[in-house]
Amino acid sequence: MTATQIGLDAVSVQLGAQTALSSVDLRIAAGERVALVGANGSGKSTLLRTLHGLLPPTQGQVLQAPGIRQAMLFQRPHLLRLSALNNVALGLWLDRARGLRWRQAQALALQALARVGLQSVARQNGRQLSGGQQQRLALARAWARQPDVLLLDEPTASLDPHAKREVEALMADFANSGQPALTLVWASHNLGQVKRLATRVVYLEGGRVLADLPVADFFNPHVLAAQSLAAHAFVQGELA
């Protein structure tokens, strides 16, 4: 057994009258690339927000290995009305644990922008960039913080096909180039993307995990149907 880096232990989350997550057990090891799939309202965002500590579980526990750094991206990036460069630099500078001077933060931010191919727009207002550039900027901001775990909530859902491919390529590149490998956990509506990027797929329905399989098994109709008829029906519906 590999050690758990992050996870949920019997976690339930109640949001108002809605049980958004119900007794979810999930243990993720370093370097795994876990895709969360399921219909709208199945609990994907709630699971990510709970893993990231943004939502307290009503029951159960969030697991996190000591000293782990996490970053999270949303479907629409939350950018400040500042230059692309300063959107990245500010987060680094505000991180007291780093104790960086502003110039150092800017230098690191410029490296991060180069990493995502945005150095040429470093001085432009982050909010005025295209949707794809904004998502790459959000990726640069996350990457600059050198996370061990990157959580992404439908990061390509609101992008055009070209921008989708660029963001997906960066996710793959980040996942492959880290030493040790970055852990990715992301919600996706795009089964093609899941097939290309994931090592493991978790299927949610009504706040429950109905299937949790290695990617090859998840896309094997016989294995998936044996695990969960609901998950099998979902995949068939998406592929139809």
Ligand SMILES: Nc1ncnc2c1ncn2[C@@H]1O[C@H](COP(=O)(O)OP(=O)(O)O)[C@@H](O)[C@H]1O
């Ligand atoms: N702030 C909220 N208050 C009440 N219910 C919510 C809230 N956010 C989400 N929910 C409900 O929790 C369930 C899971 O939602 P969510 O995690 O957003 O699903 P997904 O990301 O898979 O679409 C849904 O039934 C949704 O309506």
Ligand SMILES: [Mg+2]
């Ligand atoms: Mg969601």
